[in-house]
Amino acid sequence: QHHSGLQGKSQVFTADMLHYTSDRLALMAALRQAITDGQLVLYVQPQIDMQSRQVLAGEVFVRWRHPTKGLLAPAEFLQLAEEMGVIYPLTQWVLNEAVSMMATLKQAKLDCKIAVNISSKDLLHDELIDSLEQLFDKYQVKPQQMMLELQESALLANPPKAMSMLQRLHRLGVELALDDFGTGFSSLAYLRQLPVQHVKVDCSFINELHKSDMHSAITGAIIDMARNLSLGVIAEGVEEVEVEQKLLRMGCSRGQGFLYSRPFELGGFAVWLKQWQQNETKSP
Ligand code: C2E
Numbered sequence: 001q002h003h004s005g006l007q008g009k010s011q012v013f014t015a016d017m018l019h020y021t022s023d024r025l026a027l028m029a030a031l032r033q034a035i036t037d038g039q040l041v042l043y044v045q046p047q048i049d050m051q052s053r054q055v056l057a058g059e060v061f062v063r064w065r066h067p068t069k070g071l072l073a074p075a076e077f078l079q080l081a082e083e084m085g086v087i088y089p090l091t092q093w094v095l096n097e098a099v100s101m102m103a104t105l106k107q108a109k110l111d112c113k114i115a116v117n118i119s120s121k122d123l124l125h126d127e128l129i130d131s132l133e134q135l136f137d138k139y140q141v142k143p144q145q146m147m148l149e150l151q152e153s154a155l156l157a158n159p160p161k162a163m164s165m166l167q168r169l170h171r172l173g174v175e176l177a178l179d180d181f182g183t184g185f186s187s188l189a190y191l192r193q194l195p196v197q198h199v200k201v202d203c204s205f206i207n208e209l210h211k212s213d214m215h216s217a218i219t220g221a222i223i224d225m226a227r228n229l230s231l232g233v234i235a236e237g238v239e240e241v242e243v244e245q246k247l248l249r250m251g252c253s254r255g256q257g258f259l260y261s262r263p264f265e266l267g268g269f270a271v272w273l274k275q276w277q278q279n280e281t282k283s284p
């Protein structure tokens with residue numbers, strides 16, 4: 001490893017970085033620019049109570065409207081952003097848009113939370129707590145109306161630090177969910193210590209729930225475990241009615257997926273919500 005003291009900041013040059021092609025480096029420079037130039041956009045997907053048909057939250061997903069490559073999905077730039085240290089400014093942009101939408105929903109008297117995905121790297125920034133507090137204050141919304149979604153891996157890099165950040169977020173009042181649950185290696189003992197209120201069962205188990213005994217066994221085990229730990233369960237990737245019905249029979253009532261809506265531009269969320277409420281609350 002070679003340490004360089006450029007710009008007064010010590011950076012660690014790792015062997016991994018040798019694999020960065022000039023393409024990827026150019027993409028990173030462009031992403032830094034994209035954040036300030038307004039090329040990022042948020043999409044949103046509703047999370048539904050499949051029993052009552054109420055919309056509980058809208059989860060926001062970042063997209064990059066690249067000037068020449070078109071609309072890029074997170075898979076095409078997020079990991080690189082994490083590795084290159086651009087994720088925190090991106091997260092701050094996302095949070096600002098998300099909290100601004102919370103204010104819009106509040107003004108429209110729509111009771112619906114906003115869920116935001118945050119990266120493991122974000123938990124290394126102490127300022128995250130203050131900047132969230134400032135946003136809630138600026139937009140006059142309650143932290144309880146926000147849910148933060150973290151992946152299990154968020155806890156691996158620096159477990160004590162991640163734990164203390166989660167506790168601070170919890171004290172602030174935001175809801176916390178563990179995303180992509182079942183794909184990592186969380187121990188149940190550890191999960192019990194985390195101040196999270198929900199686990200999200202990964203798409204890969206839910207998609208095939210009605211066709212695969214193994215996937216329904218895993219999902220069933222997660223639902224039972226969550227019940228024993230008093231955690232909520234959210235199923236992601238609900239694409240078919242058979243899956244919805246099976247989840248309800250298994251005791252999971254909260255779902256999200258193409259069956260209800262594909263992700264769409266965040267600007268249209270309030271209108272979508274009003275329409276949904278009109279259609280779904282009509283007496284049958
Ligand atoms: P995630 O948080 O687990 O989000 C679920 C992904 O599944 C989203 O992909 C969503 O569009 C997709 N999806 C939703 N419903 C269905 C369905 O019924 N079937 C299938 N097959 N897929 C469905 P997307 O938007 O490409 O995001 C991928 C991942 O990127 C997210 O996974 C999340 O981990 C990350 N991500 C997205 N936006 C952000 C962000 O603003 N910040 C951070 N740090 N990560 C983000």
Ligand code: MG
Nearest residue numbers: 059117149179
């Ligand atoms: Mg998520």
Ligand code: MG
Nearest residue numbers: 179180202236
């Ligand atoms: Mg997920």
Ligand code: MG
Nearest residue numbers: 151179180202
């Ligand atoms: Mg995911």
